[in-house]
Amino acid sequence: MCPHxxxxxxIVNPKTRLSCILSQEEREAFARAMLExxxxxxxxxxxxxxxxxxxxxxxxxxxxxxxxxxxxxxLNSLLPQSVGSILIIMADLPLANAQAIKRVxxxxxxxxxxxxxxxxxNVIFLKEPQRFHVDYYGMSxxxxxxxxxxxxxxxxxxxxxxxxxxxxxxxxLVELLIHGTGKSRAYLEQLGFMLSVEKGRVGVKRKExxxxx
Amino acid sequence: MCPHxxxxxxIVNPKTRLSCILSQEEREAFARAMLExxxxxxxxxxxxxxxxxxxxxxxxxxxxxxxxxxxxxxLNSLLPQSVGSILIIMADLPLANAQAIKRVxxxxxxxxxxxxxxxxxNVIFLKEPQRFHVDYYGMSxxxxxxxxxxxxxxxxxxxxxxxxxxxxxxxxLVELLIHGTGKSRAYLEQLGFMLSVEKGRVGVKRKExxxxx
Numbered sequence: 001m002c003p004h005x006x007x008x009x010x011i012v013n014p015k016t017r018l019s020c021i022l023s024q025e026e027r028e029a030f031a032r033a034m035l036e037x038x039x040x041x042x043x044x045x046x047x048x049x050x051x052x053x054x055x056x057x058x059x060x061x062x063x064x065x066x067x068x069x070x071x072x073x074x075l076n077s078l079l080p081q082s083v084g085s086i087l088i089i090m091a092d093l094p095l096a097n098a099q100a101i102k103r104v105x106x107x108x109x110x111x112x113x114x115x116x117x118x119x120x121x122n123v124i125f126l127k128e129p130q131r132f133h134v135d136y137y138g139m140s141x142x143x144x145x146x147x148x149x150x151x152x153x154x155x156x157x158x159x160x161x162x163x164x165x166x167x168x169x170x171x172x173l174v175e176l177l178i179h180g181t182g183k184s185r186a187y188l189e190q191l192g193f194m195l196s197v198e199k200g201r202v203g204v205k206r207k208e209x210x211x212x213x
Numbered sequence: 214m215c216p217h218x219x220x221x222x223x224i225v226n227p228k229t230r231l232s233c234i235l236s237q238e239e240r241e242a243f244a245r246a247m248l249e250x251x252x253x254x255x256x257x258x259x260x261x262x263x264x265x266x267x268x269x270x271x272x273x274x275x276x277x278x279x280x281x282x283x284x285x286x287x288l289n290s291l292l293p294q295s296v297g298s299i300l301i302i303m304a305d306l307p308l309a310n311a312q313a314i315k316r317v318x319x320x321x322x323x324x325x326x327x328x329x330x331x332x333x334x335n336v337i338f339l340k341e342p343q344r345f346h347v348d349y350y351g352m353s354x355x356x357x358x359x360x361x362x363x364x365x366x367x368x369x370x371x372x373x374x375x376x377x378x379x380x381x382x383x384x385x386l387v388e389l390l391i392h393g394t395g396k397s398r399a400y401l402e403q404l405g406f407m408l409s410v411e412k413g414r415v416g417v418k419r420k421e422x423x424x425x426x
Contacts, residue, residue, distance in 0.1 A: 161377035
């Protein structure tokens with residue numbers, strides 16, 4: 001089994017909730033590094049990555065380019081055309097690894113889903129994509145469970161913190177600096193980010209640029 | 214295999230980071246409800262719960278009562294005496310279920326560990342408790358990995374968001390209201406807590422008390 005893995009990706013001005021600590025240029029490079037980590041994991045799990053975005057970027061990957069940035073509309077136009085099973089995985093999951101993705105795609109149910117922190121949906125696996133439609137944003141995890149139920153599709157919820165941990169805010173970088181092993185962690189470290197403990201709580205801090213560096 | 218599961222528990226004034234939305238009395242009842250959810254999951258995974266605290270509370274459970282509230286000292290005095298394998302699981306993991314705990318205790322390695330959000334350690338399983346000592350607080354996940362390495366113990370990191378999600382702050386209640394099925398979720402709902410979506414982000418709100426209720 002070698003399903004296509006659709007990876008929605010925003011090239012320009014991504015991850016605005018990280019603006020407090022990263023410039024736009026840095027956020028774009030960071031988002032690209034996270035995407036590469038996800039692609040690595042997806043390939044390692046024997047899936048074929050397909051990046052879905054509004055602009056092409058320099059890569060040998062298969063890319064689907066759409067004019068409309070609406071995630072739901074884009075994916076819902078692709079699902080009915082799909083041949084074989086489909087994985088939809090977000091690009092901001094740099095802790096993803098092959099083991100976790102294999103747990104998703106080896107579900108015995110009609111589909112599998114991995115919730116994101118805060119009610120979102122980070123990964124969906126569909127054996128019959130024609131029978132499902134996505135509805136991201138807000139409490140999408142509960143909406144997707146309802147859509148599965150309404151479509152009479154059995155759905156396994158995969159219990160993985162690696163796929164649960166999406167990187168949106170400064171606090172999330174802690175997880176990446178602790179558990180990450182790929183390019184996005186290396187990029188953060190290159191920028192001078194490191195773990196710090198203050199009043200018993202773990203956070204991140206960024207080393208001030210010195211004139212020598 | 215039926216390992217003892219040590220569950221450290223603070224009865225009086227627990228979960229102070231929830232003070233913004235719960236009174237002390239409510240926090241104590243909520244902590245107790247989370248403990249009961251953990252105990253249920255532990256028993257369901259065929260482990261024997263042993264609550265470790267500074268004060269006895271009304272329960273038929275086996276309880277170990279210690280005069281010193283220092284978690285590390287308490288556990289490190291118990292580990293060398295242990296016969297057979299030991300699970301140490303925190304009391305604020307109300308999403309814990311038997312399936313996740315079974316993944317922990319069925320590790321092929323000498324020990325297994327589940328990281329908590331923010332660098333903590335939520336669960337440790339030890340086949341030979343005599344060979345390990347705990348060092349909680351701060352970046353305990355990394356410390357525990359180092360102790361394992363120094364003690365020449367192979368250690369599996371279990372990838373579970375159910376055991377990764379400790380409930381410390383208001384934002385964490387979102388996870389409980391979405392994924393919880395036990396007493397602590399029911400208690401929150403009884404207090405009037407519900408999910409809310411504002412500006413696309415999911416949070417919790419508490420219904421104002423009315424004179425009728």
